[in-house]
Amino acid sequence: MSILDEIRKKAREQVKTIVFPEGDELRTVQAAAILKAQGLAEPILLGDPDRISDAAEKTGSDLSGICLLDPAGSPDRTRYRDELYRIRKEKGVSIEDAERLISDPMYFGIMMVKQKDADGLVSGAVHSTGDMLRPALQIIKTKPGIKVVSSGMLMEFQNRDIGYNGLLVYADCVVNPCPTAEELAHIAISSAETAHTLGGIECPRVALLSFSTKGSAKHALVGKVQEAAAIAHGLAPDLILDGEMQFDAALVPEVGLQKAGGSPVAGRANVLIFPDLQAGNIGYKITQRLAGAEAIAVLQGLAGPCNDLSRGCSVEDIVNTACATAVQAQSP
Numbered sequence: 001m002s003i004l005d006e007i008r009k010k011a012r013e014q015v016k017t018i019v020f021p022e023g024d025e026l027r028t029v030q031a032a033a034i035l036k037a038q039g040l041a042e043p044i045l046l047g048d049p050d051r052i053s054d055a056a057e058k059t060g061s062d063l064s065g066i067c068l069l070d071p072a073g074s075p076d077r078t079r080y081r082d083e084l085y086r087i088r089k090e091k092g093v094s095i096e097d098a099e100r101l102i103s104d105p106m107y108f109g110i111m112m113v114k115q116k117d118a119d120g121l122v123s124g125a126v127h128s129t130g131d132m133l134r135p136a137l138q139i140i141k142t143k144p145g146i147k148v149v150s151s152g153m154l155m156e157f158q159n160r161d162i163g164y165n166g167l168l169v170y171a172d173c174v175v176n177p178c179p180t181a182e183e184l185a186h187i188a189i190s191s192a193e194t195a196h197t198l199g200g201i202e203c204p205r206v207a208l209l210s211f212s213t214k215g216s217a218k219h220a221l222v223g224k225v226q227e228a229a230a231i232a233h234g235l236a237p238d239l240i241l242d243g244e245m246q247f248d249a250a251l252v253p254e255v256g257l258q259k260a261g262g263s264p265v266a267g268r269a270n271v272l273i274f275p276d277l278q279a280g281n282i283g284y285k286i287t288q289r290l291a292g293a294e295a296i297a298v299l300q301g302l303a304g305p306c307n308d309l310s311r312g313c314s315v316e317d318i319v320n321t322a323c324a325t326a327v328q329a330q331s332p
């Protein structure tokens with residue numbers, strides 16, 4: 001079974017409510033109809049119900065039983081506005097600002113997740129990553145004990161000998177341009193959780209990557225990764241994690257043995273933590289394009305799951321992202 005099939009199966013086992021701020025977008029409406037019909041999630045489509053119904057008619061989507069919610073007329077609007085004001089007033093947001101922001105379906109949807117009126121949120125068919133990520137960071141914030149929101153990229157290979165039955169988790173490939181050592185440690189811990197929850201990896205083995213293996217090179221950049229490993233060990237002593245190490249030492253058993261003999265991770269890593277966003281983003285695209293791996297991105301470390309789509313996404317991408325969000329919501 002592919003990782004996406006596994007995720008869909010898990011989503012069906014404990015159905016979650018997913019809010020879509022881009023509720024009248026054509027692909028989103030089609031995805032909502034599929035999610036409902038296949039018992040994968042309970043979608044909530046935000047927007048003007050007439051526009052959502054028009055989109056359904058245009059795409060031949062059956063929205064029976066799906067909640068269509070107009071933020072403009074919602075009885076929860078004042079409650080969300082007041083809570084938004086309470087959360088952001090110290091950052092200079094006035095009640096008038098909060099009133100304006102809550103009219104934006106993105107903020108309304110984020111407040112639904114914050115107030116636990118929805119289990120998760122999916123957007124990005126129209127909006128940019130930052131449009132969703134910024135309010136999510138400001139309002140939902142990080143999980144307890146986690147300092148930084150990051151992305152976990154599930155990389156699935158045809159070759160089942162790679163990683164855990166053909167699966168590796170890469171991070172961070174989307175969010176943090178230049179993480180500190182402490183942030184890297186938190187990214188490593190969140191990624192192990194993603195590997196377990198979404199990837200079904202029973203025993204995540206986390207490698208903190210560098211151009212050096214166990215002190216083979218000396219440089220401030222190497223020192224940062226070493227420090228991240230020490231911090232992660234302190235924060236999560238039971239996590240199987242090691243670093244710094246090179247990519248080949250992390251993945252190739254003979255190289256791992258030669259360069260880092262005795263390491264519980266070297267040669268058999270299944271979670272790879274890149275030292276910064278340039279390395280992570282380039283690394284996942286190389287893997288995708290040259291090794292033909294399927295890449296599935298999720299945000300990790302948020303106190304309520306929210307995920308972003310690419311603006312070029314297909315209906316199937318939206319269904320898959322909603323299922324991944326639902327599975328994240330199963331283990332808060």
Ligand SMILES: CC(C)(COP(=O)(O)OP(=O)(O)OC[C@H]1O[C@@H](n2cnc3c(N)ncnc32)[C@H](O)[C@@H]1OP(=O)(O)O)[C@@H](O)C(=O)NCCC(=O)NCCS
Binds near residue numbers: 137148149173
């Ligand atoms: C995530 C991102 C959008 C944040 O944007 P920003 O507007 O510059 O964010 P700010 O620094 O103003 O921070 C906004 C809030 O989010 C918080 N925040 C920012 N990044 C965070 C993170 N990774 N984890 C947790 N909180 C974070 C800040 O502390 C701040 O909180 P506050 O307002 O309560 O003080 C930005 O880091 C970014 O653009 N990342 C790269 C995304 C990208 O281009 N990816 C390319 C690959 S697709």
